[in-house]
Amino acid sequence: MRGFWKSSMASDQPVLDLEASTSGNSFEVDGGGIYMNGGSDDGTQLAGRHAATREAAEYNNELDEKFSLPGTSKRTSGWSSVAVHNVTAIVGAGVLGLPHSMGYLTWPGGAFVLALSWVTSLYTLWQLCKMHEMDGLRFNRYHELGQYAFGPKLGMWLVVPFQIIVMTGLGVVYMITGGSSMLRVWQFYGPEDVSFGISAWILVFYGLQLFLSQVPNFNQLKIISLAAAITSVGYSTVAIGVTLKNGRVNNVAYNLDGHSVADGIFGAFNALGTIAFAYGGHNVVLEIQATMPSPPSTFKPYMRGVYLAYVIVSYCYFGVAFCGYWAYGNQVQPNILFSLENPRGVVSLAAIMVLIHVTGSYQVYSMPIYDMIETLLVRHGYSNGLLVRILYRSVYTSLTAFIAITLPFFIDIMGFIGALAFGPTTFALPAIIWLILKEPRKGSWHWCASYVCIVYGVVTTLFGSIGGLRSIIVSATNYKFYA
Numbered sequence: 001m002r003g004f005w006k007s008s009m010a011s012d013q014p015v016l017d018l019e020a021s022t023s024g025n026s027f028e029v030d031g032g033g034i035y036m037n038g039g040s041d042d043g044t045q046l047a048g049r050h051a052a053t054r055e056a057a058e059y060n061n062e063l064d065e066k067f068s069l070p071g072t073s074k075r076t077s078g079w080s081s082v083a084v085h086n087v088t089a090i091v092g093a094g095v096l097g098l099p100h101s102m103g104y105l106t107w108p109g110g111a112f113v114l115a116l117s118w119v120t121s122l123y124t125l126w127q128l129c130k131m132h133e134m135d136g137l138r139f140n141r142y143h144e145l146g147q148y149a150f151g152p153k154l155g156m157w158l159v160v161p162f163q164i165i166v167m168t169g170l171g172v173v174y175m176i177t178g179g180s181s182m183l184r185v186w187q188f189y190g191p192e193d194v195s196f197g198i199s200a201w202i203l204v205f206y207g208l209q210l211f212l213s214q215v216p217n218f219n220q221l222k223i224i225s226l227a228a229a230i231t232s233v234g235y236s237t238v239a240i241g242v243t244l245k246n247g248r249v250n251n252v253a254y255n256l257d258g259h260s261v262a263d264g265i266f267g268a269f270n271a272l273g274t275i276a277f278a279y280g281g282h283n284v285v286l287e288i289q290a291t292m293p294s295p296p297s298t299f300k301p302y303m304r305g306v307y308l309a310y311v312i313v314s315y316c317y318f319g320v321a322f323c324g325y326w327a328y329g330n331q332v333q334p335n336i337l338f339s340l341e342n343p344r345g346v347v348s349l350a351a352i353m354v355l356i357h358v359t360g361s362y363q364v365y366s367m368p369i370y371d372m373i374e375t376l377l378v379r380h381g382y383s384n385g386l387l388v389r390i391l392y393r394s395v396y397t398s399l400t401a402f403i404a405i406t407l408p409f410f411i412d413i414m415g416f417i418g419a420l421a422f423g424p425t426t427f428a429l430p431a432i433i434w435l436i437l438k439e440p441r442k443g444s445w446h447w448c449a450s451y452v453c454i455v456y457g458v459v460t461t462l463f464g465s466i467g468g469l470r471s472i473i474v475s476a477t478n479y480k481f482y483a
Contacts (some may be wrong), residue, residue, distance in 0.1 A: 142283060
């Protein structure tokens with residue numbers, strides 16, 4: 001796309017003049033995308049749509065080349081860095097709630113949903129990575145790929161709202177998890193006559209994130225992300241080891257005795273969302289892939305990192321879910337760490353590792369939000385300099401902290417957010433986009449697999465959202481706010 005570049009008084013970076021035209025076409029920004037008005041008088045609507053989507057994609061690629069944006073400013077990552085970022089993104093707070101989800105789904109249902117989620121999420125992640133580079137273009141953000149498939153405006157509205165819910169929801173859950181981890185250590189070693197509620201510990205975690213939120217881009221998160229990836233394996237190993245060492249608790253049961261029929265049904269619905277929440281890496285997969293240089297194609301080296309990450313994911317998820325449920329049955333706490341009592345030193349170490357992990361994960365999932373904001377700023381000719389960065393990132397971090405303090409319901413929030421946003425973005429949307437852009441032959445393996453993923457995503461979204469919302473309402477009924 002041809003355009004005219006001019007200097008901005010607000011920034012020393014170039015700003016694209018959106019009033020420029022190409023061959024009689026003018027371009028307008030709408031919904032974060034760019035689309036084409038005018039053009040040839042005899043062009044069909046379909047041809048115009050294809051032209052507009054390609055122009056939008058070229059424009060996005062041009063922005064990435066011209067501006068220093070959080071997601072694409074440096075492309076130096078290798079497959080090992082990709083593996084680290086993916087472990088950090090996928091293995092998060094969700095693993096701590098998996099044993100509790102097993103409690104509502106029981107052994108057959110829990111094992112089936114976990115395995116189905118693992119297989120389908122790996123397949124849809126493969127689809128996204130495969131579509132990162134197509135038709136001579138790079139799709140460095142999830143919504144850019146959505147725009148290419150659905151059109152500039154519809155694509156934005158189908159993807160961005162879900163992504164914002166995912167990123168913000170994860171930020172809230174990680175705020176709760178960070179605060180809960182510090183609270184757990186305090187319960188072990190703090191003075192018995194001095195106690196702090198969860199709200200105070202969330203504020204402490206908020207202060208840490210407020211400082212780290214000023215890291216400019218993905219590449220400069222490498223050390224933080226590496227620490228997060230290592231500790232995710234660490235606390236999962238502790239949870240597995242302690243449950244196996246201590247064995248099963250007295251009167252352990254693997255049924256729903258003690259629950260009403262309604263609690264059992266809605267709890268199972270919420271469990272679907274909680275498991276979906278555990279597979280959220282799709283929302284940053286293209287943004288992580290964008291940190292790799294090309295040519296050559298990024299697909300093979302990126303998938304090498306993804307496969308390594310998924311091996312680690314299988315160990316953490318299945319190990320923690322099965323061992324935790326085996327040891328505690330339907331008595332397991334929503335956060336497995338609160339079921340573990342001894343040895344205190346080891347359990348405290350696990351809580352500290354969880355704290356380190358969610359510290360890194362919060363930043364990994366916040367970076368796409370920062371990238372959206374800065375892209376919008378430069379698109380409209382505003383500076384994305386240091387002062388602006390400090391302002392909007394502080395506001396965003398404060399917002400997630402406020403929501404976490406107001407609604408610190410760990411497992412309920414996970415289930416609701418997991419179903420409402422992760423169901424579409426992890427399972428359904430990648431498969432729908434694949435069907436539109438790749439057009440597999442009807443009845444072929446990819447055609448069938450895509451529809452399985454779509455159906456699973458829709459079922460998870462519908463039923464999981466109902467279960468999660470009901471759980472939040474029930475928990476809020478007896479909760480003392482800001483305690």
